[in-house]
Amino acid sequence: MQNSIKKIAITGGTHGNELTGVYLINKFTTNPKIIHRDSFKTISMHTNLGAMKQCTRYVDKDLNRTFSKAALADDTLTSYEDKLAKEINQKIGPKGSKDSNIDFIMDLHTTTSSMGLSICISSTDKLTWQAAAYAKDKLPELNIFRWQGDTDDAAFVSSIPPRGFTIEVGPIPQGVLRADVFIGTENIVHTVLDFFELHNTGKLDKHYDSVEIYDYKKLVDFPRNESGDIVAMIHPDLQDDGYKKIDKGDPLFMTLDGESVNYQDEDTAHALFVNEAAYYEKGFAMCLTEKKLISLEF
């Protein structure tokens, strides 16, 4: 069949302190039957053993921002993650090749933000979007976030094979396992594997014309003083309410002294990745998005 998928990779531990992916890969490698489907081969692998060993996000730099074509071609980049990226690219790429070793990838992540079950897609590949739309159809609580900020040369692990996306589930602290997050993430994995089994065997009973997404608009940093120190926290109204609709005047932050800091823009937004621990150092407190229905007939 046209576009049949022959080999899928499930990866975890890209961020070594996001234990859900680490332990799901342990589960899948211990008992590969769980992720077996008849019409394609599935491999599961840890991507960043160094970061996993020390239970940190990374050793030298964020592995999930290290897969631009330029970085992969640059032999002068010799950090732990830069070298690792080149190894991973050989295993599940090479990136940009029509003869990639892997046809589709799911990279398993978690977040301290109240994101529920989420898929983050940078790809413009039609089949990838059909897989995401199928997953949302089967798991209605699933949210799809489109991030095309660096589509031309996406630097994520999930950008290596021609198709794929990142799974993000939360809230969960770094360095912690939670049964609900573990089970929820595994459910997404199985649903997507089922999609490709149906696709490969011509048994898909539905084509998705459109899907609801949260489309990237901009990043918002914490209020800071002149020294760069954070002087306000995420407002309690926003803290535990993932994908919350934000209108002008709604509170975004609360200063350490208890004053509200409100949203000033005219356009409605939905807030994602609110209070993700790893983004404090990157300089943002949340990502604002536009909720929309997009056509999949592109």
Next chain:
Amino acid sequence: MQNSIKKIAITGGTHGNELTGVYLINKFTTNPKIIHRDSFKTISMHTNLGAMKQCTRYVDKDLNRTFSKAALADDTLTSYEDKLAKEINQKIGPKGSKDSNIDFIMDLHTTTSSMGLSICISSTDKLTWQAAAYAKDKLPELNIFRWQGDTDDAAFVSSIPPRGFTIEVGPIPQGVLRADVFIGTENIVHTVLDFFELHNTGKLDKHYDSVEIYDYKKLVDFPRNESGDIVAMIHPDLQDDGYKKIDKGDPLFMTLDGESVNYQDEDTAHALFVNEAAYYEKGFAMCLTEKKLISLEF
């Protein structure tokens, strides 16, 4: 007045990724009036700037296990935290001295565990227990955990002055600020400062004969395989229910395959520090305690 308290220290950042304490100290040092009381002097300080800078629990070792008298006297211990401990001991100690620079300390911590507002006490000092009992009287949701595992030579920051305790609030991920946890922790601080103001000025209208506590029984590790890898997670029934009562047969863990692992002991326990991220490397999943009323007439 007998036993009057002249100088109190509030410390935060002992674990550099527990941001609530870090930012409360920022707030107090920016505006010391907040923690001013007329009858004593209060200082606020960060204890582990190195760990704070890299947003990790510690640089070389856990600072909050580095204050045994033996370690403080051992000049051959030269790790970052061992050297730091000696500096801190000079500032707010010296430990064991009747002429300590500080009379009472509150060291501010957080946990990924669902512990609510908690005070952890190792001290056997009467006035320290009166302060805790007062705080529980004013803040009924507060819980008191007694840890006397290393009372003879407690190694916590809070063991340096003759009186003091650790404040633990959660759940909150490492590396994250939450307004509710921030406000809750500050409420405990103010309540305890108020206690000492009333104590010093002879205006305390109540003496506490007894208080309800959770008394340390034992630590329980995660189920592990022969390689030492964790093979089960905290059971969902226990995950978000701090101080939960556990009887024989109640589920403690869920294996990665979904099987329950149950509590086998005959005696009832209450589970604390369930799923604290920092304790994965220490080898325990929870602390079991006995809920009891203890006399304060010792």
